[in-house]
Amino acid sequence: METGFSFRLNRKKLLKFLVHFILTVCSIVVVYPFVFMLINSFKTGPEILNYPMYLPKVWTVSGFVKVLSTLNIPILFKNSLLISVSVTLLNVLLNSMVAYALSKLNFPGKNLIFKVVLGSMMIPGILLLIPTYAMLYEWGWVNTYRVLIVPAAVSAYNIFLIRQFLTQIPNDYLDAARIDGCNEFQVFWRMIIPLSKPVLATVAILSFMDSWNDLFRPLLYLRDQSMYTLQLGLYSFKTQIPGQFLEQLWAATTLVTVPVVIVFFFLQRFFIEAFAGVGLK
Amino acid sequence: MILLFKKISSETIWGYLFSLPWILYFLVFLSYPLFLAFKMSFLDINMVQPEKATFVGIGNWIEGIRDPLFWKSVFNILYNQSIFIALTFAISLGLALLLKEVTKGAGVFRTIYFLPVVTSVTTAMIIFDFLAGSGGPVQKMLLTVGILNAPINWTFDKWLPMPILAVFNSWKWFAIQMIIFLGGLLSINKELYEAAKVDGAGKWTQFFKITLPLLKPQILFVMTMNVINGMQMFTEVFMIFDLKGGPYNSGLTPVLYLYEQGFNQMSMGYASTIGLLLAIIIMIMTIIQWKIINRES
Structure with a gap:
């Protein structure tokens, strides 16, 4: 009896250890590429080529110093930030407006509009790439920031997310405000926006990340180097100097990645929830 | 009134x-772009001189259907996706099941697993290119273990690019699926498992009779998103291949081909047609997928 009990306890402990062991091994696989990037960014060029796997023999920041003079990282940061923050703010505001109309207001055609929103999520973006480019080219929007901001300002998916959240807010609550003399805009601004903070955080994170990490659209639409985003700058840097200046490439990659990781660590709960709640209601 | x-x-x-x-x-x-896509697919139109567009009827469509390079790119992406979807499904469901058992430190693991998701494809690809390259640590390890005899330049290989990119994308994106599955697992009523245990069902039976069927909404969502996103792979191949996808076109994806036709060859009409053909293929695949998953219940 005694041994049976302790055996079971040990088995349980062993299982627990095994679970943690597997999870830890996976963590190492996930993190290793970032560690690899980090240690190589502190090496000299030849050392990266010959001993990529080891810690630097001589720690140096020459890669960082050099890359800051070839690639204007502060400007790239500023450009990326300008575009992504605009996209994020517009997404939060415009999508919640539409979601409010679709969940809390009654008007003819409302259901049709909602069906169109849902249906449009099934359209692969690639289908519209060429015609959208042709259209924006004709408008003279190529090589402007608005070409990356305006078409990304509304998203069917974000409307859907916010609408699902808003349907849970009781109508009595809003009616009370209406009786007090609020018009619909005041109801929206003073009640809906503050009440839907959690879902708006999700929308903000998803739209910021999409915009910040995008390479394709900046590649298509931006011409002036002074307007490049971080991703585009990094890409052009990689293609300009194949093989050489490895230290600069690793330093640049580190400079681009580290701020994102820091922001992520501070807001991780929101990040993970943003993906956990995705479209499952 | x-x-x-x-x-x-x-x-x-x-x-x-x-x-x-x-x-x-x-x-x-x-x-309007949707209308324009159809319109352009019937035109021979050059971006530089749009006023010289000529009507070619269904010429672009016939060319597309007969174009071996387009079908090669479709084959490549299907090859890539079949590996990516299976691999990511196994990894993310497996880790979700393990994470469900962990009480302390689950948050730490979740955070770590999300690191690749928040970094851009551009930076991740730069790192990965070096890691998996002929001088990189992965190949060195495989050489010492004896799986490889000599370093390989996989981007020039006939068959390797797509499986290797599938591994990269699994590493990059598995955490999203994992967190969605974990949410599904946590919402399953524990009494169901208790009842199954009383009926003498083993762990495997429980998994196939309770866990998998109840995860169906999550699986359906993840699979649909996988197909719509995965079929449009571009940045990954654009970063490390030329516009032909390497000497054997083994890195050519439909979107890379569309980019090459539209912005390198400047034939926007044909590129539009490729976009439409690809959208039709994606829609057919999505419908087939829904039919399969819904039939299983």
Whole structure:
């Protein structure tokens, strides 16, 4: 009896250890590429080529110093930030407006509009790439920031997310405000926006990340180097100097990645929830 | 009565006012480009001289259907996706099942697993290119273990690019699926497992009879998103291949091909047709997928 009990306890402990062991091994696989990037960014060029796997023999920041003079990282940061923050703010505001109309207001055609929103999520973006480019080219929007901001300002998916959240807010609550003399805009601004903070955080994170990490659209639409985003700058840097200046490439990659990781660590709960709640209601 | 009428009409006005962003977006950035896509697919149109566009009927469509390079790119992406979807499904469901058992430190693991998701494809690809390259640590390890005899330049290989990119994408994206599956697992009623245990069902039976069927909404969602996103792979191959996808076109994806035709060869009409063909293929695949998953219940 005694041994049976302790055996079971040990088995349980062993299982627990095994679970943690597997999870830890996976963590190492996930993190290793970032560690690899980090240690190589502190090496000299030849050392990266010959001993990529080891810690630097001589720690140096020459890669960082050099890359800051070839690639204007502060400007790239500023450009990326300008575009992504605009996209994020517009997404939060415009999508919640539409979601409010679709969940809390009654008007003819409302259901049709909602069906169109849902249906449009099934359209692969690639289908519209060429015609959208042709259209924006004709408008003279190529090589402007608005070409990356305006078409990304509304998203069917974000409307859907916010609408699902808003349907849970009781109508009595809003009616009370209406009786007090609020018009619909005041109801929206003073009640809906503050009440839907959690879902708006999700929308903000998803739209910021999409915009910040995008390479394709900046590649298509931006011409002036002074307007490049971080991703585009990094890409052009990689293609300009194949093989050489490895230290600069690793330093640049580190400079681009580290701020994102820091922001992520501070807001991780929101990040993970943003993906956990995705479209499952 | 008049008051009621007035109230309804004002709500209608507000309704349209608030819907305006979507209505405008729908008209300008969805409907018109969609119409333009069809229109351009019947034209021989050059971006530099759009006024010289000529009507070619279904010429682009016939060319697309007969184009071996287009079908090669479709084959490549299907090859890539079949590996990516299976691999990511196994990894993310497996880790979700393990994470469910962990009480302390689950948050730490979740955070770590999300690191690749928040970094851009551009930076991740730069790192990965070096890691998996002929001088990189992965190949060195495989050489010492004896799996490889000599370093390989996998981007020039006939068959390797797509499986290797599938591994990269699994590493990059598995955490999203994992967190979605974990949410599903946590919402399953524990009494179901208790009842199954009483009935003498083993762990495997429980998994196949309870866990998998109840995860169906999550699986359906993840698979649909996988197909729509995965079929449009571009940045990954654009970063490390030329516009032909390497000497054997083994890195050519449909979107890379579309980019090459539209922005390198400047034939926008043909590129539009490729976009439409790809969209049709994606839609057919999505429908087939829904049919399969819904039949299983």
